[in-house]
Amino acid sequence: MAATFNINARDPMPLYAQLERAIRFAIATGKLAIGAQLPTVRQLAVELRINANTVAKVYTELERARVVETRRGVGTFVLEPPLRTATASAARRAGRERELRLLAERFLAEAVALGFSHAEVLEHLTAGHVGKGV
Amino acid sequence: MAATFNINARDPMPLYAQLERAIRFAIATGKLAIGAQLPTVRQLAVELRINANTVAKVYTELERARVVETRRGVGTFVLEPPLRTATASAARRAGRERELRLLAERFLAEAVALGFSHAEVLEHLTAGHVGKGV
Amino acid sequence: MAATFNINARDPMPLYAQLERAIRFAIATGKLAIGAQLPTVRQLAVELRINANTVAKVYTELERARVVETRRGVGTFVLEPPLRTATASAARRAGRERELRLLAERFLAEAVALGFSHAEVLEHLTAGHVGKGV
Amino acid sequence: MAATFNINARDPMPLYAQLERAIRFAIATGKLAIGAQLPTVRQLAVELRINANTVAKVYTELERARVVETRRGVGTFVLEPPLRTATASAARRAGRERELRLLAERFLAEAVALGFSHAEVLEHLTAGHVGKGV
DNA sequence: GTGGTCTAGACCACG
DNA sequence: GTGGTCTAGACCACA
DSSP: OOOOOOOOTTSSSOHHHHHHHHHHHHHHTTSSOTTOBOOOHHHHHHHHTSOHHHHHHHHHHHHHTTSEEEETTTEEEEOOOOOOOHHHHHHHHHHHHHHHHHHHHHHHHHHHHTTOOHHHHHHHHHTTOSOSOO | OOOOOOOOTTSSSOHHHHHHHHHHHHHHTTSSOTTOBOOOHHHHHHHHTSOHHHHHHHHHHHHHTTSEEEETTTEEEEOOOOOOOHHHHHHHHHHHHHHHHHHHHHHHHHHHHTTOOHHHHHHHHHTTOSTTOO | OOOOOOOOTTSSSOHHHHHHHHHHHHHHTTSSOTTOBOOOHHHHHHHHTSOHHHHHHHHHHHHHTTSEEEETTTEEEEOOOOOOOHHHHHHHHHHHHHHHHHHHHHHHHHHHHTTOOHHHHHHHHHTTOSOSOO | OOOOOOOOTTSSSOHHHHHHHHHHHHHHTTSSOTTOBOOOHHHHHHHHTSOHHHHHHHHHHHHHTTSEEEETTTEEEEOOOOOOOHHHHHHHHHHHHHHHHHHHHHHHHHHHHTTOOHHHHHHHHHTTOSTTOO
């Protein structure tokens, strides 16, 4: 499959935010490896059927955040994440726990909005219907 | 605690979408019981420090989705979820299953991006850190 | 059947306007005859499950318009419509035609909103599914 | 003629409801063809002398009802009505039939109240004074 | 006091 | 320039 990111024009979240998140997660989960080349702005714009400016905006933002690197005339590539010191890492743990909780709540809220019960969702996850290799 | 919903003005997701999701989640997890009255539009607006129109927009949306019922001049109340016929339910199941899978994948990807393993996430969910066992 | 007027709390049209229209049409079509007594304010409020103030407001408005008459301590009764001079009557004809057209458009719009085609609606009407005696 | 929709500020029915119905009617009768672009929010607001937010509210509502499609940054367009499965269609038929009957009765009652006979009304409808034979 | 409608006007996302 | 979000604040319908 092509490196298609899920973008939904009906989602109230802005396209640029959806795309940025999708790319960050593709990187975090290894679907986009360190050093891998991202699609060109135009390719991705065509593929996702959105405006090239929107894609460019996302790439610029990711570059500013040192998540990707643009080599002029070559392309855009995934950067190696910066090393974190042990103290900074520890300091972030609590924050990450909180984020996980929020994430889980949001996920459950969306699932129940689709008509699934809490139990069904857990069953779905534990039954291994979704890839464990991520 | 007051029935405060988490709203983050910096999140690119629109305030009204955040609030709608939070309310749906509160209902799904039983934090807001069937028949319970939601905070009044003005109360909630003050509490969340957002405009009353934004809250009203969410209530209107939930009303149309038959999630809540608004009694004119009285207030807004959690509605009992409608019974679904077996046929209609079956017809929609396939589509909903697919949506659940996408949702679960996205959720797991985000959690992994935060540095959690698949196992940790499942433990978090099954340990009841989220919701009330509904 | 009781003299139940169709009132729909979900209709965007205000309850008082719905009720006033319903009563006027009940009179115009003879379902409420000249001189007939209307239900008491409280009776009607209970029957329609709306506030008595709303019913009272409608009765007051209808009395002001000389459509009904309230006899203190007795009840509210349908008045005889005032005679119209021939000239006034003629003058109103054009206006009525226009009103009929608007009415028909609104009716058709609502029917198609329910998923019926123009042809289906006409078939429904000409087949006599609705009372011709009104 | 401009694509003007009839809006009456004195009608107790809310402006947004009047406009939504007018647009649905224009689509149903082919005055607005499938794929046609609706007036822009601001254009229509100026034309109808109402606030742009009110128009936007209607467009949003029609978008969610899958009557129109809004392409971000481009405009709003009439959507092709979705195909309905035979089963779902059959399931809804009974309820819709009942609604049509109520609608037809109300319409005839109103027309009679204006002084027209049942026959005149039918003649008016079948003669094609309304709609475009859709 | 409750939610609903409407306005005026700012700012944002997208093309 | 297109629609979308949000605010501030007036006024209405209803209980």
